[in-house]
Amino acid sequence: xxxxxxxxxxxxxxxxxxxxxxxxxxxxxxxxxxxxxxxxxxxxxxxxxxxxxxxxxxxxxxxxxxxxxxxxxxxxxxxxxxxxxxxxxxxxxxxxxxxxxxxxxxxxxxxxxxxxxxxxxxxxxxxxxxxxxxxxxxxxxxxxxxx
Ligand code: ATP
Ligand code: MG
Numbered sequence: 001x002x003x004x005x006x007x008x009x010x011x012x013x014x015x016x017x018x019x020x021x022x023x024x025x026x027x028x029x030x031x032x033x034x035x036x037x038x039x040x041x042x043x044x045x046x047x048x049x050x051x052x053x054x055x056x057x058x059x060x061x062x063x064x065x066x067x068x069x070x071x072x073x074x075x076x077x078x079x080x081x082x083x084x085x086x087x088x089x090x091x092x093x094x095x096x097x098x099x100x101x102x103x104x105x106x107x108x109x110x111x112x113x114x115x116x117x118x119x120x121x122x123x124x125x126x127x128x129x130x131x132x133x134x135x136x137x138x139x140x141x142x143x144x145x146x147x
Pocket of ligand 1: 054055084085087101102103111113115141
């Protein structure tokens with residue numbers, strides 16, 4: 001079915017904002033309206049939720065997270081960028097594996113099953129979409145999804 005992806009990303013950004021840092025604005029969303037994607041609204045919502053939750057979870061409390069959605073010709077690009085711990089180049093290739101979590105220190109500090117990005121990758125494959133991980137400047141991580 002056709003999903004209003006702009007609406008979906010806005011709604012999830014707003015909801016996670018409320019849970020993240022009281023009244024302080026930490027999720028900065030820049031969302032082009034009326035972007036439509038053919039797919040499943042429920043599983044696409046889990047992709048958006050997982051990526052934004054990770055960005056918040058692996059950052060300092062109340063650090064800014066940037067969410068953007070835009071359409072360039074027939075391509076839809078969804079980006080979540082944080083200024084958190086970052087992911088080393090060696091670990092970037094494993095983070096989409098089932099149950100994988102980076103580093104002992106990280107694992108003690110935060111809770112998780114290591115399933116989030118595994119599910120993200122599966123759902124994106126079903127939607128013929130691609131995901132790339134890049135380093136943010138001066139620190140942190142950028143996840144870029146292209147439909
Ligand atoms: P779950 O999402 O199942 O609750 P999780 O967050 O540990 O648990 P994933 O979302 O699959 O699992 O992420 C795998 C690992 O990748 C994380 O444990 C973390 O080490 C690393 N990671 C994911 N997103 C980020 C990010 N934005 N910044 C830094 N590290 C990240
Ligand atoms: Mg996660």
